[in-house]
Structures are given as C-alpha cells and as structure tokens.
Amino acid sequence: MTSNKANRLIHESSPYLLQHAYNPVDWYPWGEEAISLAKKENKPIMVSIGYSSCHWCHVMEKESFEDPEIAKLMNQHFICIKVDREERPDIDQIYMNAVQTMGLAGGWPLNVFLTPDQKPFYGGTYFPNKGWAELLQNVQAAYKQNRDKLEESAEKFTEALQLSETSRYNLHTKSKKFSKEVLDQIYQTISPKIDNLKGGMDKAPKFPMPCIWQFLLKYYHISADEKCKQEVKITLDHMARGGIYDQIGGGFARYSVDNNWHVPHFEKMLYDNGQLISLYSEAYSLSKEVQYKEIVYGTIDFIDREMSNGEGGFYSALDADSEGEEGKFYVWHKNELQSLFGDLSTLIGDYYNVRAKGNWENEKNLLHKRMSDENFAGKHKIELSELKETIREAKQVMLEARNTRPRPGLDDKILTSWNAIMLKGLVDAYAAFGEAKFLQLALKNAQFIDQKLTNKKGLYRTYKNGKASLKAYLEDYALVIQAYISLYQLTFHEYWLDKARELTDYALENFYDPKEELFFYTDQQAETLIARKKEIFDNVIPASNSVMATNLYLLSHLLGEEKYYSTASNMLAKITPLLKVEGQYLANWAALFTLFVQPTAEIAIYGPKAEEFMKEISTHFWPNKVMMGCRKESNLPLLKDKNTIDDKTTIFLCYEKSCKRPVFTVSELLKDLKKSKLIND
Numbered sequence: 001m002t003s004n005k006a007n008r009l010i011h012e013s014s015p016y017l018l019q020h021a022y023n024p025v026d027w028y029p030w031g032e033e034a035i036s037l038a039k040k041e042n043k044p045i046m047v048s049i050g051y052s053s054c055h056w057c058h059v060m061e062k063e064s065f066e067d068p069e070i071a072k073l074m075n076q077h078f079i080c081i082k083v084d085r086e087e088r089p090d091i092d093q094i095y096m097n098a099v100q101t102m103g104l105a106g107g108w109p110l111n112v113f114l115t116p117d118q119k120p121f122y123g124g125t126y127f128p129n130k131g132w133a134e135l136l137q138n139v140q141a142a143y144k145q146n147r148d149k150l151e152e153s154a155e156k157f158t159e160a161l162q163l164s165e166t167s168r169y170n171l172h173t174k175s176k177k178f179s180k181e182v183l184d185q186i187y188q189t190i191s192p193k194i195d196n197l198k199g200g201m202d203k204a205p206k207f208p209m210p211c212i213w214q215f216l217l218k219y220y221h222i223s224a225d226e227k228c229k230q231e232v233k234i235t236l237d238h239m240a241r242g243g244i245y246d247q248i249g250g251g252f253a254r255y256s257v258d259n260n261w262h263v264p265h266f267e268k269m270l271y272d273n274g275q276l277i278s279l280y281s282e283a284y285s286l287s288k289e290v291q292y293k294e295i296v297y298g299t300i301d302f303i304d305r306e307m308s309n310g311e312g313g314f315y316s317a318l319d320a321d322s323e324g325e326e327g328k329f330y331v332w333h334k335n336e337l338q339s340l341f342g343d344l345s346t347l348i349g350d351y352y353n354v355r356a357k358g359n360w361e362n363e364k365n366l367l368h369k370r371m372s373d374e375n376f377a378g379k380h381k382i383e384l385s386e387l388k389e390t391i392r393e394a395k396q397v398m399l400e401a402r403n404t405r406p407r408p409g410l411d412d413k414i415l416t417s418w419n420a421i422m423l424k425g426l427v428d429a430y431a432a433f434g435e436a437k438f439l440q441l442a443l444k445n446a447q448f449i450d451q452k453l454t455n456k457k458g459l460y461r462t463y464k465n466g467k468a469s470l471k472a473y474l475e476d477y478a479l480v481i482q483a484y485i486s487l488y489q490l491t492f493h494e495y496w497l498d499k500a501r502e503l504t505d506y507a508l509e510n511f512y513d514p515k516e517e518l519f520f521y522t523d524q525q526a527e528t529l530i531a532r533k534k535e536i537f538d539n540v541i542p543a544s545n546s547v548m549a550t551n552l553y554l555l556s557h558l559l560g561e562e563k564y565y566s567t568a569s570n571m572l573a574k575i576t577p578l579l580k581v582e583g584q585y586l587a588n589w590a591a592l593f594t595l596f597v598q599p600t601a602e603i604a605i606y607g608p609k610a611e612e613f614m615k616e617i618s619t620h621f622w623p624n625k626v627m628m629g630c631r632k633e634s635n636l637p638l639l640k641d642k643n644t645i646d647d648k649t650t651i652f653l654c655y656e657k658s659c660k661r662p663v664f665t666v667s668e669l670l671k672d673l674k675k676s677k678l679i680n681d
Contacts, residue, residue, distance in 0.1 A: 189581060553596075559637070
C-alpha cells in the first residue's frame with residue numbers, strides 16, 4: 001500500500017529512489033540532513049541500497065516498505081535512508097564490504113544498520129515481511145539496551161573497512177618481470193573452472209563475465225592454445241543460442257539462473273551489452289563466425305531502439321518485471337505462434353524450441369536455439385539462405401506483436417561509466433565490421449559525454465532530465481579514458497586522445513595513492529565517508545584500477561610518456577602475486593599482463609590513405625597494438641616530422657624503441673609482423 005503523501009525522495013532524479021517516493025516509510029536520500037538528524041535524535045540509521053531493475057528490491061518494497069505497520073516501526077526507531085547503488089557505488093561498496101565482513105552473504109536489496117556516525121553494526125539482503133519486522137524490533141532493543149557492545153562491534157567493523165587494500169591482500173611488489181611462464185600459470189587458474197560443455201564458469205547462476213573471455217582471446221593470441229580458443233567459442237555459441245540472449249529483440253539479460261544459459265534473470269543492463277558487443281566483435285575478427293556478427297548487429301539495434309535518449313546518451317537498464325511478473329514481456333505460448341504464422345508456426349516453434357506444454361513454467365516458453373542454423377537447415381531440408389530469410393521475417397512479426405504488450409520499466413538515468421562501456425563497444429564493432437552507423441552512434445555518444453557529462457574540473461557521474469550531477473568516480477574516469485583511446489585509434493581525431501590525456505592527468509592528481517601505487521575509487525575532493533576504498537577485483541565490470549593501468553600502458557605508447565608506463569607496470573607488479581592464484585577474479589589484470597609479455601606494436605600511418613589503411617588493419621584480430629595516423633601533420637612522437645615516401649601513404653612499424661623499414665601496404669605490414677613474431681601465422 002502506497003501513501004498519498006510523498007516522502008523526501010520525490011525530489012530525487014534516480015528512478016530507483018522515485019519508485020519509493022510514495023512509500024509510507026519516511027525515507028531520506030543519503031546526505032547531511034539525514035545524518036545530522038540521526039545524531040540529533042540519537043537514532044540508528046537504516047540504509048537500504050538497491051537499483052531500479054532489481055527484482056528482489058521490488059519484492060521487498062511491496063512486502064515491507066509499503067506496509068503501514070512496518071513503516072511505523074521504521075519511522076519511529078530509525079532514520080531511514082534509500083540509496084541507488086548505481087548513482088552512489090561508493091556507499092554501496094563500503095556497506096557491501098561491511099556485510100561480507102560480518103560473515104553474511106552480499107546482494108541486493110542491501111539493508112544495513114549504522115550508528116549515527118555511519119559505522120555499520122548489522123545488515124543483510126532481502127528479508128520477508130515478518131522477518132523484517134522482527135529484525136527491526138530486535139535491532140531497536142539491542143540499540144537501546146546494549147548500546148556499548150553494539151558500538152564496540154561497529155568500531156571493529158569500521159576498522160576492518162579502513163584497512164588498506166595493500167595490507168588486506170598483501171600486495172607487495174616482488175618482481176617486475178612479466179613472463180610467458182607466469183601468464184601460463186594465470187590461465188591454468190581459470191581453465192579448470194570453465195564448463196567445457198555449455199561454456200561459462202562451471203556453476204549456476206551463470207554471468208557472462210566478458211573480461212574473462214576477452215583475456216582468453218588475448219592469451220590465445222600469444223599461446224595459440226586451441227583448448228583456450230575452444231573454451232571461448234563454446235561459451236559464445238551457447239550464450240548466443242540461449243535464453244539469456246533476447247532472440248527476438250536483441251540484447252542480453254544480466255545472467256542465467258541455470259547452467260544452460262536457458263532461463264535468464266530478465267533485467268537488461270547497459271554495461272553487460274556494451275561489453276558483450278566488444279567481446280563478440282573481437283571474437284568475430286578472429287573467427288569470422290557469422291553468428292557473432294548477427295549478435296553484434298542485433299544487440300546494437302536493441303540499444304539504438306530501446307536504450308537511447310535521443311541526445312546521444314544511453315539509458316541504464318530495463319526491469320526484469322512487467323505487469324508485476326518477472327519475464328512476462330519476453331515469454332510466448334505456442335498458440336501465439338500459431339495465430340501469427342499458421343502452418344509456418346511448426347518451423348518457427350521448432351527453431352526456438354517452443355512446446356505446447358512450455359519449456360519453462362506454466363506453459364510458457366523462453367525462446368532459445370538448440371543447434372546452429374546450418375544444422376537446423378539440414379534437419380528441415382531447406383536452404384540456409386531460405387531459413388535465414390524466414391527467421392528474419394518471423395523475428396520482425398514477433399517483435400511487432402511483442403511491442404503491443406505492457407513494457408518492463410526503464411531506468412532512464414544516464415551513467416557516465418556505463419555510457420563509456422557502450423561507446424567502446426560501438427567502436428569495437430566498427431573496427432570489426434566497418435558499419436558506418438556504428439561509428440555515427442559512437443561519435444554522437446562521445447560528444448554527449450564530452451558536452452553533457454564533463455566540466456572544467458572533470459566528469460559528472462549521472463545525467464537525467466537535462467541535468468548532470470554527482471562527482472564522478474574512478475570507474476567513470478577509467479572507462480571514459482579507455483573509450484576515448486579506442487575512439488582515437490578508429491578515427492585519428494586527436495581531440496579524443498587529448499581528452500584521454502587530460503582526464504588521465506586529472507585522475508593521477510585526484511585519485512592516485514603514491515604510497516600504495518594504486519588509485520582510490522573516490523576523488524580526493526569528494527564527500528568524506530567512513531572509508532576510502534580501492535577497487536582491485538574485476539567483476540562483471542572490470543575493476544577501475546585494472547582499466548586505469550591498461551589506459552596508462554596504452555597512452556605511454558601513443559604519447560611517449562614514460563611516467564604512464566612506469567605507473568602501469570608498478571600497478572601490475574603489485575597485483576601479480578595475487579593474479580597467479582586468483583586469475584578468475586582478476587581477468588582484466590590478466591589481459592593487461594598479456595600486453596607486457598609480448599612487445600606492443602606501434603603503428604604510425606602517414607599520408608592521404610591513413611584512415612583507409614587503419615580500417616583494413618582493424619579487421620584483423622590483433623590485440624597487442626596501438627595505431628596512430630594523420631594525413632598531413634601531427635605532434636604525436638611517432639608521427640612528428642614524418643613524410644610520405646614517393647607520395648605514398650606510408651606505414652611505420654615500431655616496437656621496443658626501434659622502428660622497422662617503412663612499408664606501403666597492409667599486406668606488407670602483416671608480413672613484417674609475422675616475421676617479428678608479433679602476430680601468429
């Protein structure tokens with residue numbers, strides 16, 4: 001039951017906070033008003049953290065936060081704060097860590113109890129109505145009757161949170177040698193945990209975890225290990241055919257609840273789709289698998305159609321639920337196909353594994369493919385081209401029919417880091433396929449970030465209703481820099497490289513800890529919380545430190561900045577001992593390791609066909625390179641004072657501080673690369 005009267009969240013821009021604006025709970029947003037009131041009234045703080053597309057967040061809201069009796073308990077005994085974890089990952093990071101330090105499982109909704117000075121003493125995730133009521137009463141009684149013991153516990157948890165990452169994980173540099181033998185060792189920590197039948201890591205639920213497979217692609221480039229290549233292929237093939245991929249509308253759900261990629265958790269996140277566009281594009285450049293191209297085109301169509309704000313920005317997420325039911329928008333009944341396709345429904349139904357009794361629950365079907373198009377065409381004795389055209393037309397009919405259904409909720413805030421992930425995805429897709437639309441979308445998004453999410457002092461975190469707000473985190477800087485570096489190399493517009501350098505220098509000044517040689521997650525000018533953390537482990541989104549180290553490495557080659565190189569190598573050296581035993585959770589660090597193991601090719605292209613040559617080079621799978629180019633003049637070290645030879649566009653290949661003879665065609669360049677062992681035959 002909602003209240004007729006709005007609480008303080010009504011003035012917020014976050015869709016998640018606005019969802020709670022008419023709860024009878026007297027919610028506050030995170031800020032000085034709530035914290036000062038807790039101190040003044042000597043009440044504990046109850047912080048509830050979630051995000052708008054979180055299914056169990058919605059469940060707990062309906063069961064508890066809309067219950068007037070529960071709200072009465074909360075309002076009487078606590079100062080209640082709602083936090084959108086996507087807007088404030090710094091707060092989420094601290095209190096998720098706190099709950100895990102208490103020996104409890106993490107997840108969302110995350111509900112944490114704090115002393116008035118923000119120190120955590122208890123928490124958990126989802127609680128059913130009765131359990132939540134009992135917990136509120138128990139916490140209130142403990143706070144009143146055993147305050148000293150409770151504050152003593154809070155102090156210990158806070159001390160644990162404030163322990164530096166170097167001390168917590170024993171991050172001490174032992175060697176700055178990055179050898180192939182250590183790289184093999186890193187791969188061997190990951191490979192045994194991979195499901196060799198269905199792909200992904202060998203457990204459910206299964207998350208796509210793009211950075212693991214991107215590392216494996218880079219490892220294959222160096223090792224030529226066919227087993228590694230096959231592990232990537234099995235994973236990408238099964239995800240592409242599974243229910244985790246929206247077979248009709250394109251785009252991926254956040255994860256699969258089962259081992260087979262069949263049943264998704266239906267929410268669609270921008271960050272997953274941006275990274276998966278990059279992954280499938282890179283895999284295509286290696287394998288030329290038509291299925292991967294179809295996935296990339298379908299996912300970008302989905303993003304352009306359903307996640308674009310019209311100004312160049314991309315929205316954050318689509319909910320799992322519609323009409324109060326998880327996945328209802330995406331499922332089909334067999335009779336729906338019969339009414340749409342008549343006799344053709346048998347073929348369409350078999351293609352997507354649709355059954356009269358359903359392939360999921362309650363006679364509902366989740367569309368997924370059980371075999372490749374080639375095998376399916378053979379089974380039905382039809383030409384592959386005919387099958388593809390039939391399915392293309394059927395998808396359009398089903399998409400139009402599905403669009404008449406009530407839609408899942410849209411989280412329409414725009415996050416800087418997630419937009420940067422999508423920007424890089426679009427650039428990677430353009431590199432693989434040369435599709436002009438992909439570059440147009442990328443440039444429009446880059447201009448949006450540059451114009452709407454940037455100020456003279458750096459970046460903003462979020463944008464909504466024409467207004468940017470919140471000071472950006474290291475994640476935002478790292479991922480925007482990464483995207484700008486990629487965009488420069490696919491356009492040769494030095495503006496984006498200059499912006500990457502500018503943001504890098506800002507991050508070094510405001511986030512870098514010279515003592516631990518790693519970056520803090522929060523800006524030194526940001527709000528002071530009870531702990532200032534460093535993000536080390538790569539998750540569904542790679543750790544901001546691993547992305548930043550990679551940026552520094554690439555910029556050192558593009559700009560000739562030795563300080564960037566030394567900072568990157570120091571960061572990786574510090575992580576390497578942990579990387580040797582925890583490769584699965586440090587996969588983006590592992591990808592950086594591959595760049596250090598083999599010389600990075602620096603390709604400088606000078607002359608009227610610079611962009612044309614760049615496009616041709618980009619279609620090849622070749623992860624350890626940087627490209628720079630110009631038609632007439634540039635101040636970049638490897639292009640400065642260069643001239644064409646005999647008026648021909650000239651390619652200069654350099655590595656390890658020396659340059660090879662100039663060449664005039666991409667095929668000559670590839671021959672030199674093979675001779676130099678910089679790419680495999």
